[in-house]
Amino acid sequence: MALKTKTSTRIGVTVLGWGIALWLFFPIFWMILTSFKSEVQAISTPPKLFFMPTLSSYGEVFERASYWHFALNTVIVSVGATAIAIALAVPAAYSMAFLPSKRTRGTLLWMLSTRMLPPVGVLVPIYLLARNTHLLDTCTGLAIVDMLTNLPIIVWMLYTFFREVPAPILEAGRMDGATRWQEMTMVLLPLALPGIASTALLSLILCWNEAFWSLNLTSSHAAPLTAFIASFSSPEGLFFGKLSAASTLAVAPILVFGWISQKQLVRGLTFGAVK
Amino acid sequence: MSRLKATRTAICTLALLLTGSALSSAGAAGTLTIATVNNGDMIVMRQLSQEFEKAHPDIHLNWVTLEENVLRQRVTTDIAMKTGQFDVVTIGNYEVPIWAKQGWLTEIKPDAAYDVNDILPSVRDSLTADGKLYALPFYAESVMTYYRKDLFQKAGLTMPDTPTYNQIRQFADKITDKGNQVYGICLRGKPGWGENMAYISSLANTFGAQWFDMSWKPTMTSDAWKATLNWYVSALKADGPPGATSNGFNENLALFASGHCGIWIDSTVAGGLLFDPKQSQVADKVGFAPSPKGPYGKGPTWLWSWSLAVPVSSHQSADAQTFITWATSKDYVKLVAAQKGWVAVPAGTRASTYAAPEYVKAAPFASFVLNAIKTADPNGPTAQPRPYTGAQFVGIPEFQAIGTQVGQTVAATLSDQMTVDQALTSAQASITRALRQSGRAR
Numbered sequence: 001m002a003l004k005t006k007t008s009t010r011i012g013v014t015v016l017g018w019g020i021a022l023w024l025f026f027p028i029f030w031m032i033l034t035s036f037k038s039e040v041q042a043i044s045t046p047p048k049l050f051f052m053p054t055l056s057s058y059g060e061v062f063e064r065a066s067y068w069h070f071a072l073n074t075v076i077v078s079v080g081a082t083a084i085a086i087a088l089a090v091p092a093a094y095s096m097a098f099l100p101s102k103r104t105r106g107t108l109l110w111m112l113s114t115r116m117l118p119p120v121g122v123l124v125p126i127y128l129l130a131r132n133t134h135l136l137d138t139c140t141g142l143a144i145v146d147m148l149t150n151l152p153i154i155v156w157m158l159y160t161f162f163r164e165v166p167a168p169i170l171e172a173g174r175m176d177g178a179t180r181w182q183e184m185t186m187v188l189l190p191l192a193l194p195g196i197a198s199t200a201l202l203s204l205i206l207c208w209n210e211a212f213w214s215l216n217l218t219s220s221h222a223a224p225l226t227a228f229i230a231s232f233s234s235p236e237g238l239f240f241g242k243l244s245a246a247s248t249l250a251v252a253p254i255l256v257f258g259w260i261s262q263k264q265l266v267r268g269l270t271f272g273a274v275k
Numbered sequence: 276m277s278r279l280k281a282t283r284t285a286i287c288t289l290a291l292l293l294t295g296s297a298l299s300s301a302g303a304a305g306t307l308t309i310a311t312v313n314n315g316d317m318i319v320m321r322q323l324s325q326e327f328e329k330a331h332p333d334i335h336l337n338w339v340t341l342e343e344n345v346l347r348q349r350v351t352t353d354i355a356m357k358t359g360q361f362d363v364v365t366i367g368n369y370e371v372p373i374w375a376k377q378g379w380l381t382e383i384k385p386d387a388a389y390d391v392n393d394i395l396p397s398v399r400d401s402l403t404a405d406g407k408l409y410a411l412p413f414y415a416e417s418v419m420t421y422y423r424k425d426l427f428q429k430a431g432l433t434m435p436d437t438p439t440y441n442q443i444r445q446f447a448d449k450i451t452d453k454g455n456q457v458y459g460i461c462l463r464g465k466p467g468w469g470e471n472m473a474y475i476s477s478l479a480n481t482f483g484a485q486w487f488d489m490s491w492k493p494t495m496t497s498d499a500w501k502a503t504l505n506w507y508v509s510a511l512k513a514d515g516p517p518g519a520t521s522n523g524f525n526e527n528l529a530l531f532a533s534g535h536c537g538i539w540i541d542s543t544v545a546g547g548l549l550f551d552p553k554q555s556q557v558a559d560k561v562g563f564a565p566s567p568k569g570p571y572g573k574g575p576t577w578l579w580s581w582s583l584a585v586p587v588s589s590h591q592s593a594d595a596q597t598f599i600t601w602a603t604s605k606d607y608v609k610l611v612a613a614q615k616g617w618v619a620v621p622a623g624t625r626a627s628t629y630a631a632p633e634y635v636k637a638a639p640f641a642s643f644v645l646n647a648i649k650t651a652d653p654n655g656p657t658a659q660p661r662p663y664t665g666a667q668f669v670g671i672p673e674f675q676a677i678g679t680q681v682g683q684t685v686a687a688t689l690s691d692q693m694t695v696d697q698a699l700t701s702a703q704a705s706i707t708r709a710l711r712q713s714g715r716a717r
Contacts, residue, residue, distance in 0.1 A: 039554060043529035064318065065340070131358050216349065219339045219360050220308060231340035234313040238529065238554055 028251070034244035042240040057245035061232070067249055070228035074250075076139045077224055078207035081146035082200050085154050088147075090196070093158035094184050098170065108159065111152040119149075119212045130217055139222045142214060146207045153206075154199055161195030162188065198265050201258075208254045225250035306335045307595055309363040310350055312343050314581065315548075316414050316621045317365065320602055323610055327601050334594050343469075354379045354586045362589040363599055366410065368401035368580045368653075369668050375404035381585040381592050382407045385600050393605065393625050397651045398580050411603040415580035415623030416544040417647035418477055418667075419640075420564040423557060426450045426457065426537050438567045440481070440506060443538060447514040450537035459514030461536035462507065465523035466686040468678025473577070473667040474541065475685060476678075479503040483571030483658040486669050486706075491662060491716040493706040495681075495699045499658065502570070504695045508688050520686040532556060540566060542579070543647055546640035547618060563643045571658055575666035578651035580623070623648045673713050680705050 034042050036053040061067070096104045126145060127136075135141030165188060173187040189196065211226040218227060232239055232246045258265070311317045317340075324336050339361070341349060350364045354374070366374070374380050385391050385408075391399070394412060402410045420443070422434055430449045435442060447459030463474040479485065484499035494500065511519045514537075516530055524541060528548060531539045532555040539545075552558040566576070583599035585592055601607060603621075608628055611620045617637035620628055622644055628634055629645045638644075653666040664670045668678065681702045687693040693701070710716035 040556065044533055127352060131356060136358060136360065215345055220337050230342050230345060231313055233342040
């Protein structure tokens with residue numbers, strides 16, 4: 001009887017899990033499906049599930065815009081912002097985790113509070129700063145802003161991961177004569193690598209999908225894939241097929257990347273969860 | 276050791292890429308950056324701009340395509356902060372007079388060969404401030420009625436030459452067949468100053484309503500506004516498609532093109548799209564008529580033009596003017612006709628386009644569009660004197676915010692969250708507050 005209940009619970013949980021997964025994936029599935037429809041099929045009512053697929057939307061997207069230019073900018077900005085953020089966040093999180101002061105907690109909360117401010121609230125000062133430093137429409141400017149936007153969450157995550165590393169291991173390193181730098185780079189970092197990797201992956205995804213600053217601080221030279229997608233929205237005329245094709249092309253690399261690295265991502269996010 | 280080397284190489288490569296990108300943004304002399312929207316005519320312009328570059332080898336064109344509202348925001352920021360990122364901007368006749376008065380736009384002085392008098396007077400006037408021309412029209416639009424000839428024939432109806440709103444309502448009632456997803460009338464319901472309020476402002480004009488009296492006091496609680504909204508709400512509720520508050524221009528275009536609308540009153544630009552069998556399933560069944568008349572009958576009429584202007588912040592004003600003169604010239608119209616066919620030429624700007632027999636043959640709706648734009652008078656008289664210009668908008672900077680806010684209130688009447696009276700009272704209060712805050716009204 002108990003075995004039966006256990007089996008039915010397991011089946012129920014599996015069905016529920018698949019149901020939620022499919023529900024979450026449905027918008028992406030529909031976007032991909034729409035990208036293979038003609039514009040008339042894309043707006044047909046009731047929506048068509050079965051149709052003759054066409055690559056015409058992809059053809060038009062490639063004809064109208066240089067996808068590779070936007071994709072390269074996205075890669076440069078995302079990787080650049082993530083690398084700088086990790087480089088700054090590791091020492092910050094290290095000092096907060098292993099050399100805390102009475103202000104550490106307050107500093108952490110203050111850092112996180114900057115994430116609660118709507119970005120548009122600081123648009124004018126950041127725009128003026130970018131203009132005066134000649135960083136408008138540059139990957140450098142966008143990478144710096146993306147890095148600063150994500151820095152609080154990265155410091156928080158690394159701080160949490162570092163706290164899971166047993167302090168006696170670091171002490172042992174110190175006893176063996178390691179300097180602070182060696183202790184951080186040769187003992188702490190290898191131990192917390194899954195956590196650092198998952199933080200970097202999350203930062204990469206956040207930078208890849210960032211739209212507000214991309215649309216406001218870039219125009220042509222440094223415009224990333226979010227600007228590429230936005231350029232296919234039209235106030236007059238049918239565009240759902242082309243917009244879906246552009247969106248599919250924009251999310252495809254990060255989707256594939258996320259798929260490949262999902263093991264590391266999950267391992268990192270659950271790092272230290274079970275001792 | 277090798278891992279350290281690889282890390283160093285990666286950091287150096289990244290630094291080089293970021294530095295390179297910073298330097299590249301400076302932009303070479305002779306490169307014009309053009310901010311535009313993703314409309315069909317602009318896409319054609321971008322494709323054909325290679326011809327311009329061939330004829331002007333010293334000028335390279337750099338295109339930035341943005342969503343309409345993002346474009347406005349970016350261009351406003353760029354001009355107000357004198358960044359000079361854009362040399363040519365695509366704006367409408369709502370912005371041109373306001374921005375010209377702010378000193379944000381360069382006066383345009385085309386040469387004699389351009390034949391500025393060939394531009395339809397109503398369009399030219401809408402881009403003029405204090406007697407000076409500040410933008411050149413790329414294409415223009417007014418409003419007209421689209422209807423399904425087959426449904427009218429089936430119901431034994433005939434569209435009059437000058438329909439009234441009462442007649443439109445009767446026709447819509449007769450052809451509505453909700454069981455077969457055929458809705459008698461489709462109108463803009465999506466909230467926004469350029470969406471539902473563009474149509475409703477135009478409707479209000481012909482019902483004798485207006486936004487403000489001469490002392491900038493809103494007149495939303497007037498009987499004319501009540502009649503306007505009562506007609507709009509009752510027509511859409513009785514004969515409109517479900518979820519009308521989600522339907523803007525594009526959604527109604529999709530509904531009509533897929534055979535779900537009997538009548539649609541909207542921008543003349545839809546004519547070319549509905550007539551194109553690649554985009555419309557009812558291409559051979561579309562009928563055209565002028566915009567219906569309301570009880571007042573007169574009033575300012577809808578006029579919109581997407582135009583090319585040169586911001587004063589541009590460092591290459593002369594080259595920018597050369598480009599916009601080319602893109603709005605008679606020769607450009609001929610180039611589009613030769614490369615893309617006459618039906619694809621930008622509509623509503625030049626008299627010479629409508630004089631071309633090839634165009635009239637290719638676009639059977641051409642005479643309706645010409646007539647609608649020729650007779651469009653955004654400065655026309657309202658029932659009572661008014662302190663502003665504009666037909667489907669009010670030509671003041673505050674209107675974007677006011678229009679969108681009122682648009683949301685109007686949408687609430689369609690979804691039964693408010694009655695018409697409540698919506699108008701709420702709109703009256705919010706507009707009064709907004710104008711006090713801006714200092715326009717006391």
